[in-house]
Amino acid sequence: MNFRIPIFSLLMIGFSQSAFAQIKEEQLILDRKREPEIKKIEKKKTSVEAEKNYPPREKKIEDSLNLRYTVTDVPAASDFKTSTIQGEDISPKFEAENLNNYFQLGMGNFGRILADGNIGTKLENEIEVGADFHVLSTSGLKKEYPWSSKQNIGNVAAYLNANGEKGKFNVIADYGLNDYNLYGIYALQPDADTDLKQRTNRFKVNGYYDFYSNEILNNVRLKTSFLGDHFNAKESQAEIRVNLSKHGVELPVGNDVVLNADLGLNLETLNTDFAILQENSSKFLNATVAPQVTFFNGDSYLMLGSDFSFLNAKNSTANTDQVQENRTYWFPKAELQFAAADEFKFYAGVTGGLQLNSFANLLETNPYLLSDQQLRPTETKYKGYVGLRGDIDQQIKYDFRAGFGKINDMVFFRANDLFDTSVSGNRAAYDYANSFSAVYDNGKVSEVKASVQYFPLANLTLDAEAQFTKYDLENYEHIYNVPLLKAGIGAKYSMLNKKLHLGANAIFSTDLTTNSFEITESGSQPNVFISTENNDDKVGGYADLNLSAEYRVHKNFSIFALGNNLLNSNYQTFKGYKVLGAQILGGVKISF
Template identity: 55%
Template sequence: MNLKIQKISILLFLFSGLSVFSQIKEEQLILDKKREPEVKKIEKKKTSVESIKNYPPEEKSQNPVEYSITNVPALSDFQTSTLQADDISPNLKTDYYSNYVRFGMGNYGKILGDANVSYTLENKLEVGADAHINANHGLQNIYAWDSRQTSLKAGAFLNGYGEKGKYNVTADFGQENYNYYGIYALNPASDVDINQKVNAFRVKGSYDHFSNEYLNNITFKSSFLSDRFGAKENKGALDFNFSKHDLELPLNDVKMNADLGLGLETQSTDFEILNTNSSSYFLGNLSPKVTFIKDKSYLTIGSGFTYLSTNESNLSLDRKANKTYWFPKAELQLAKSDELKFYAGVDGGLSLNSYASMLEKNLYIVSDQRVTPTETKYNVYLGIRGDVDELIKYDVSIGHSKVNDILFYQTNNLFDTSIAAIRNAYDFANTFSAIYDNGTKNEVNASLQYFPRENFNVSGSFHYINYKMENFDNIYNVPTFSAELGAEYTLLNKKLLLGFKGFMASTMVTNLYDVTNTGLSTNYTTTEQLNTKFGGYVDFNLSAEYKIHKNFSIFAIGNNLIGGNYSTLQGYQVLGAQILGGLKVSF
């Protein structure tokens, strides 16, 4: 009888997803894959899996604690290439196996290879490797030219556990091999060369002290990026966090935490085409703060001091500058219980944009960008959050910011308007460039997690954002509204995992170019159209994994199941309905 009920539950779950989202017509563009569990603003206390990286909170106390490595499978929340939506990675939790190899195939020539292996030595030193490859042959029935794409990543990691803290070192290499296929203004031959290739090598490490006795943690990051057109970018960052927590004060039940952050960051970016933009930055951060805590309420007061050294140049610019910034940092939370907490605060900061971070947002930018920091002068926010009987977790907030050098992307015109030109891969009005403007930003954010049963959870989020800028009427390629809905359901004695993710975004605004050939001139005539609306989508994805043996599972993933043929960037249509299936071996 129980088996029959479970089968009926499966059908109802799938049918409800199909009926609720029957009007879905679009698909979201996700640019990068995440190899680690995504940390949400709200987390489930008892049902979340404690991973090696996120050790239990009590290990941050001053009391001696015995530490052991929990054998938990690594979460491979892989995502497909930029032609596809977010793959839900089914991952059945097990107490027995931490290593796996996975292989899958699907339509559009999709090939997936995924593996994560690790081994723990006698001295609690864990070594491991991680590899991922994802490829497809693109939209062969829509574009005459090549739209195939391949993404690969391979890395190794080391985790060490000592008496006073733990450390991690990770090194990886990634490559994106793809085409600037979003050609809307011209009609080139099928054998046109529109290929781009980006290589990135990264090393990062951290040491996390188990107690906040003066030293909290140390992290460092280093990376090198290059592409087919000679772009090079080097980045390095070193951060120290010092703290002294649970200081007694001569006030009833009030304690104080003192924290000091110190950060150093360098970045150098050079391009070899078009305007040959070049930039180098050195940034130093000092962030002191004190927090007064009573029960579930607290008051944090701090500041951010930033020193920035700038050196920029291109064909028409040579600028050097040094500047010091101050940013406010404060937050107040008033709470009598876990169910309802009011909070408000103000913060700000200076963030270094980079060619690497731009590619994460827009893979189709041309290999010559002006790279400059974005300054959030202040961000004022307030909201409510809470945990209702550990069944419902929510967080709703509104915010207002004053921002200088807001980064967004506009479409490029032809760089060479000659009709007889032998065109480069990026010169078909098929790329984007970063632009900046000053202005204000208003936001509304809401997130919710619901845990009705141990084997069933639902999550959702909503984001509204509105910009008012000095020089542009609209921000390009950014939706005003976006939302996400997800669910996971484990049944049949944890042998079957079903997953669902739905995405929605409002229409966006962009610029584009009309390119005409009158036949009376040796050059194309181009006309820019401003504030053109496009996009807007709702889509859903389903996944399933079934354990047929203690070491073997089969999985299936469906993306854009309605088959919406929309674009999330001008000219770049996503794949239609996609089905991928395969085998996973755990050991």
């Protein structure tokens, strides 16, 4: 698909202007992730004001390194999320002059109801407290499935920001509920009143303390997470990170070479217990020591470091005794950037690391997982990369990057067969060949990423991104449910003195390879199902078009309209799980 970004964006702008009289039909879904970290609070206007004479020179140096252009740090990624039923967040967020506190309410087709708001206030001594909530309900795909595919999601958070004499502090307590159905049944035809219910509850508390000076103790982070589900799975996770550093050390070698020295200390625990089928139980304790030094001269730098991880793992099932394993890992870490100019910065590096795979994190990618998983950490032995990034006249930001890596126990998702082959009897919600399990394999990964942002006008932003990823696995012929190519293009435009905000985005994906099952009744064994597995099934790719509009009628009152999947494509995210069709939602927003 050869889209010229400026032409596409101008067409979208022209369409939005001509359709302004029909704003109530121009609606779209935005993705506002709520990760309870300091970043979440700082992106709001409710953040505490900057301290006098802060940051010092050392902190400015550190920040300048942390704000390098990368696909992650300067994403040209969409603000929109694909039209999945699960995890939709359709609250419109624009970078506009909004007041601190707001409440918005919207309604749309598919029985969707949205309620969303934030309230915060400043207390004495530069302390700020606030609360944030988001609720979305949908009746699902009644015309596609006779059984229920409805969903209710909710999130409530309370936060505190404070400035002290030596640093600033942030803490957030967050509760999330996802009440949905495992509706993706393609191999059987159950009754309409079949119980397919799944529900997850997750409570998180995150804290962060950032010291103004980088003298030895730089910052401290604490994360905790507790998850339970409808099938009595229990998971607890805790992590503490401490960064010790000495920054801005001028070296006696001339040419303004400056040294940053860091030592990262990380301790993470993960305990997971499942209560059905094999009743898998996992306990992990991972300690990481990460020394690192960075030499830089202007925008050019050389970073050298390592990660040393010490893992204690315990795994058991209902039928096997506990197996304990202790392992030590070493991972390389280095990056070189040569800044020929702001427009051209060449970089290359290598990285690696150990990542614990929790049930909670896997559910964020695939909420249709079986509530009984074998958990393993993923070991990225190494990932080498080269790239070019830059900023051209503060109008174009880009990052082109290619990489190759070796990964052990990379995780992806495989469809499950029937667990009970009996034709008669009550069947569990996950036992219709409609659930997935995490599987692991060692292999090599080749990837190419491209990200571009273009700012032709002060009130217009265009962006595009694409990612090509190829896997070569040791045991599986294909990696399941991962596209070869993903891409997106989008535009944001404000007009009428920033009273009207328009947005457009299109998301593209190639086919997914998956396994699937054909289930029939056995002729030789009455009342018994037999299944045949296809290991090379395809889930078709898709194109998803989204539009948005918000108009500020008064400084305290706005109306918004959102439209998602306007091409009305019933594509699938996983085998059997069709997404909502063309979605329409409109509402009002009150700011105060």
